[in-house]
Amino acid sequence: MGxxxxxxxxxxxxxxxxxxVTLLFKWLRQPVVLGYIVAGFLxxxxxxxxPSIIDAGNISVWADIGVIFLLFALGLEFxxxxxxxxGSTVMIATSITMGCMIFVGYFIGVxxxxxxxxxxxxxxxxxxxxxxxxxxxxxxxxxxxxxFAGIVFGMLIVEDLAAILMMVLLSTIAVGRDFEGMELxxxxxxxxxxxxxxxxxxxxxxxxxxxxxxxxxSDETLMIVSVGLCLGMVLFANAVGFSxxxxxxxxxSILAExxxxxxxxxxxxxxxxxxxAVFFVSVGMLIVPDVIVEHWxxxxxxxxxxxxxxxxxxxxxxxxxxxxxxVAVYSGFSxxxxxxxxxxxxxxxxxxxxxxxxxxPIIVTVSVITTFTTPFFIKTAGPAYNFLEKKIxxxxxxxxxxxxxxxxxQIGVESEWKKYVxxxxxxxxxxxxxxxxxxxxxxxxxxxxxxxxxxGILGLVTYSVITILAMSPFINAIMRxxxxxxxxxxxxxxxxxxxxxxxVLLLLSLLKTIISPLxxxxxxVPVFPDYIPLLVVISIxxxxxxxxxxxxxxxxxxxELHFKANLTDKEEDxxxxxxxxxxxxxxxxxxxxxxxVPQNSKTVGKTLAExxxxxxxGISIVSIIRGNAILNIPDRYTRIYPFDKIVIVGSxxxxxxxxxxxxxxxxxxxxxxxxxxxxxxxxxQYVIAENSPLIHHTIVEMNIQKKTACLITGIxxxxxxxxxxxxxxxxxxxxxxxxxxxxxxxxxxEAALLLEGTKTYRY
Numbered sequence: 145m146g147x148x149x150x151x152x153x154x155x156x157x158x159x160x161x162x163x164x165v166t167l168l169f170k171w172l173r174q175p176v177v178l179g180y181i182v183a184g185f186l187x188x189x190x191x192x193x194x195p196s197i198i199d200a201g202n203i204s205v206w207a208d209i210g211v212i213f214l215l216f217a218l219g220l221e222f223x224x225x226x227x228x229x230x231g232s233t234v235m236i237a238t239s240i241t242m243g244c245m246i247f248v249g250y251f252i253g254v255x256x257x258x259x260x261x262x263x264x265x266x267x268x269x270x271x272x273x274x275x276x277x278x279x280x281x282x283x284x285x286x287x288x289x290x291x292f293a294g295i296v297f298g299m300l301i302v303e304d305l306a307a308i309l310m311m312v313l314l315s316t317i318a319v320g321r322d323f324e325g326m327e328l329x330x331x332x333x334x335x336x337x338x339x340x341x342x343x344x345x346x347x348x349x350x351x352x353x354x355x356x357x358x359x360x361x362s363d364e365t366l367m368i369v370s371v372g373l374c375l376g377m378v379l380f381a382n383a384v385g386f387s388x389x390x391x392x393x394x395x396x397s398i399l400a401e402x403x404x405x406x407x408x409x410x411x412x413x414x415x416x417x418x419x420x421a422v423f424f425v426s427v428g429m430l431i432v433p434d435v436i437v438e439h440w441x442x443x444x445x446x447x448x449x450x451x452x453x454x455x456x457x458x459x460x461x462x463x464x465x466x467x468x469x470x471v472a473v474y475s476g477f478s479x480x481x482x483x484x485x486x487x488x489x490x491x492x493x494x495x496x497x498x499x500x501x502x503x504x505p506i507i508v509t510v511s512v513i514t515t516f517t518t519p520f521f522i523k524t525a526g527p528a529y530n531f532l533e534k535k536i537x538x539x540x541x542x543x544x545x546x547x548x549x550x551x552x553x554q555i556g557v558e559s560e561w562k563k564y565v566x567x568x569x570x571x572x573x574x575x576x577x578x579x580x581x582x583x584x585x586x587x588x589x590x591x592x593x594x595x596x597x598x599x600g601i602l603g604l605v606t607y608s609v610i611t612i613l614a615m616s617p618f619i620n621a622i623m624r625x626x627x628x629x630x631x632x633x634x635x636x637x638x639x640x641x642x643x644x645x646x647x648v649l650l651l652l653s654l655l656k657t658i659i660s661p662l663x664x665x666x667x668x669v670p671v672f673p674d675y676i677p678l679l680v681v682i683s684i685x686x687x688x689x690x691x692x693x694x695x696x697x698x699x700x701x702x703x704e705l706h707f708k709a710n711l712t713d714k715e716e717d718x719x720x721x722x723x724x725x726x727x728x729x730x731x732x733x734x735x736x737x738x739x740x741v742p743q744n745s746k747t748v749g750k751t752l753a754e755x756x757x758x759x760x761x762g763i764s765i766v767s768i769i770r771g772n773a774i775l776n777i778p779d780r781y782t783r784i785y786p787f788d789k790i791v792i793v794g795s796x797x798x799x800x801x802x803x804x805x806x807x808x809x810x811x812x813x814x815x816x817x818x819x820x821x822x823x824x825x826x827x828x829q830y831v832i833a834e835n836s837p838l839i840h841h842t843i844v845e846m847n848i849q850k851k852t853a854c855l856i857t858g859i860x861x862x863x864x865x866x867x868x869x870x871x872x873x874x875x876x877x878x879x880x881x882x883x884x885x886x887x888x889x890x891x892x893x894e895a896a897l898l899l900e901g902t903k904t905y906r907y
Contacts, residue, residue, distance in 0.1 A: 150198040157195060158203070158425050161187050177280040177424055178516055184428020203426050210423030212392045213416045214276045216374045218297065219396015220409045233465040234298035240461030241299070241454065241479070242306060245271040248453050256442055261318060261498040268310050269490055269507055270450055274483020275300040275389075276423065277515045281478075281522060286800065292474040295462065299479070304390060305335060307485040311492055318496040338384055339394065340577045342377070346398035348707050354402055361404070367411040370399060387488075431512050435505040446510050451480045451517065469536070470529050477525035481514035482507070568652055571625035572659070575618045575700075579663050582618070586611040586667075604671045611667050612686065617703070619660045619687060620696040661687040736766075737799050741788040745806055753780035761801040762868050763794035764857045766884045776886050777855045793857040793884065795867055828890050830881040838879075844871035854885035 162183040169179035189196045197203060249270035253263030278296060282288045350373065354361070361369070374395045381391025399408055436443060459476030463469060490507045493499035590610065595603040664683035669676055690696055741748065747755055757763055768775040768782065769789035775782060784790075792802055832838050838846060849855060859866045859873070860880035875881075883890060 151202045154197040154199060154203055155206075155422075157187055157197060158183070158422060161194065162421055162425055174519070176284050177277065178519065180421055180424035181428035181431075181512060181515060184425035185431045186428075187425075188429040188431065190431065190433055197429070203422065203429070206419060207423040207426035208388070210416075210419035210421070211276060211389055212374070212378055213412065213419045214279055214423070215389045216392040216396040217409065217412055217416045218275065218279055219393040219398075220400050220405055220412065233295055233462065233467055234302055236465035237295070237458060237461035237475075238299045238302040238306070240464060241457045242271040242303065244457040244461075245453055248449060252445065252449055256445070258500075259498075261493070262500065262503060264317065265314060265489060265493040265499050266446075266503070268314055269486040270446070270453070270482060271310075272303055272307055272482055272485040272489070273300060273454065273479045274481050274511070274515065274518075275304060276420070277481055277483055277518055278478055280420065280424070281519050285519065285522060286803075287522070290474070290800070292471045292478070295467070295471065296475050296478050299458070299475070301393070304387075304393075304485065305339075307489070309335065311489065314489065314492065315496065318493065318498045334384075335386070337577055337580065338381075338386065340574065341581050342394050343398065344574055344578060344707070345581075346395070347401055348703070350398055351402045354404055358404075363407070363411055366404065366408060370408045370412060371415070373399070427508075427512060427515065430505075430508045432505055432509070435502075436509055439502060439506050439509075443506055443509050443513075446506065447513050450482055450510060450514055451521070454479045454481070455521070469532060473529040473532065474522075474525040477521045477528065478518070480521045481518050482511050483515075486511060565648060565652070568625050572622055572652075572656055575621045575625070576659060576663075579615050579618045579622070582611065582614050583663070583666060586614065587670075608667055608671055612664060615663055615667070616690045616693075617696045617699040619663060619690050620693070621700040621704075622656050623660050623687070623691045624697065624700070625656055660691075736791070736793055738769075738789050738791045739803060739806060741784055741786055741790060741806060745784075745786070747784045747806055748786055749783060751781050751783050752778060755784065757792075757802060757805070761794070761805060762798035763792045763802045764855055764867075764884070765790060766793055766855065766857070767791040777849065777853050777884065777889070779849075798867065828883050830883060832875055832877055832879045832881065834877055836875075836877070838875040839877050840874060842872050842874050843869070846875075852885065853889045854883045856881055857884050858882040 162180055165183040165186070166176050166179035169176060169182075185191055186194050187197055246267035249267030250263045252270075253266040258266070278300060282293050282296075287293050354369075374392055377395035378388045378391040381394070382388055399405055402408075455476045457476075458479045459472045462472035462475050486507050487504075490499070490504045494501065494504060586607070591607050594607045594610070597603065598606055661680075661683040664686050665680060668679045668683065672679060752765065757765065765778060766776070767790075768778050768784075769791070770785060790806075792799065794802065843856065856869075857867070858881075859869060860882070861876065861878075
């Protein structure tokens, strides 16, 4: 056999040393990611006791692949709908955290005597937390199902998107040009446009494709197809000027909306673990003892600023967004590090020649140190929260519970009006983006082909007709956006907000009326530039004709139904309640999760009464899905069988206890997740009014579950959510009951218990 290439030698050394060190860290009950970093240092040229790697360039390539698969896996677990569910919290908290860290980083650089450009770049580097480190830490520590983890993931995604815009801004400043606001606006719009197009087209096409070839998809082919889609999106994202990591995340989030997402996640996990290990080992190889010794003062200062600043600003930002102090503290302590985009920003500064060479190893060292401390900071969050909770005066109680969670939300005309406006704006935005995409494709690909095939006026007319026909269904949809009956419109336009609603409706109607013919003008004017006034008139006439043609309307309605079916397919099959209800429950510290029973779980064959999950874990069981059968609100005699899907309700800690109890000797098996029957459990809220028959009675006296087949998942009393209660719990006036059950059973609840004086709010 010939000489082995250096890559094989290096990979063998990496995996052998990493395996030994991580076994040691497992034995010491320390996060595996720290073992990878230590292993990286041990095989680096800076540690002479052990052999060193031969070709660092090859390892860097493998590490880049690790970043791609880690972000792809994150996308599979964290879909866009989850991001939107925490949208306001994520945007407010990220803006505050990044803004404050950029400001502090700049003045730290000034204090150390660095140049102005070095200070600006330092601020940018310190504002970026590490997506990969946090994903791995949460995975190792079993925290991914906690509420704060969803907020942290959302903030990291927004930070990564903001980093792309920050690099444009820093590049412009660095080369000495006056930065124009329009350049940043252009980049923002470009990013939004491509993300929107990727998501819309991806959801429209990919789930359909996977369903069509479902019978042909073995585990092997599904993995190949998934990796191919991931790398294809990486190539496309890079081609249009965005990062490979963003492309991988986008494709992961698209595949997260398919019914095969659990199986894909399971198949990708070995690849993620292998390449991810190489990435974290490569981070450890960047530790340079000589640099640490020479620049130890700025390293210590910057490390302290990163740890303290991120914790304080992230916690404050999340509290400012209305979340509870507990969620804010756990999130803030999770973000106490800098990560991969900091390296990219440092590399950019060095390439542009505006920062000194010593800054890169300093930032790498700070990143390694904060990576090493991240798991310990996460573990410290609990004691820190307990300390703060005791110190906060009673009059500031809203900080603890979250002022955004303390209000009881009632659905009414105003919220329906907001829903109507949001729906209208969303439709206009999405269909406009698709129309622009058609324009770009037609101009760059269709125009050269047609004008070469058909010379003169014939080619120009042919190009214009084909492009306008392709755009027509979407122009029709823009004009139909927000179409409601006259009676519904009158309902929106009633009350004290009449003038405001009329103005908003007028502006939105004017917007879509202008946009529709404008797209046709954009097609015609570059082709026939000498006839602009005539073309404007023609465009208006064509827009009216397009709106009146029923065929275009039918086509867009079919596409809408297809898109919504793909988007909600996983949601209908895999969630017991809607995302809106999940978001509302989360705000009350209640978590909804669906767990698959392993075939060798110790719970198999036992009844719910024997297992008594509520006593030992505090959770409530909403549904059990068994093949195509659904048992909503199961009774105490129901037995647990292998591969049952159990929908549970409880706090983060309670869900974690349930998972540990259920998976005592097995890993979750997602093999049977493809075929799940459709079901829906509604969640209602009931306020116990003064004349309610529930007052001063216990749960057992009212016999609620037996009479109504409904389950009390939580009781809110004086702004505090109670999830741990027993059958002797006594109801009081103004208690808010959170009830789960099938819609007709919930309606039977009202009739059976004669809640005449109880106000009902339905979500």
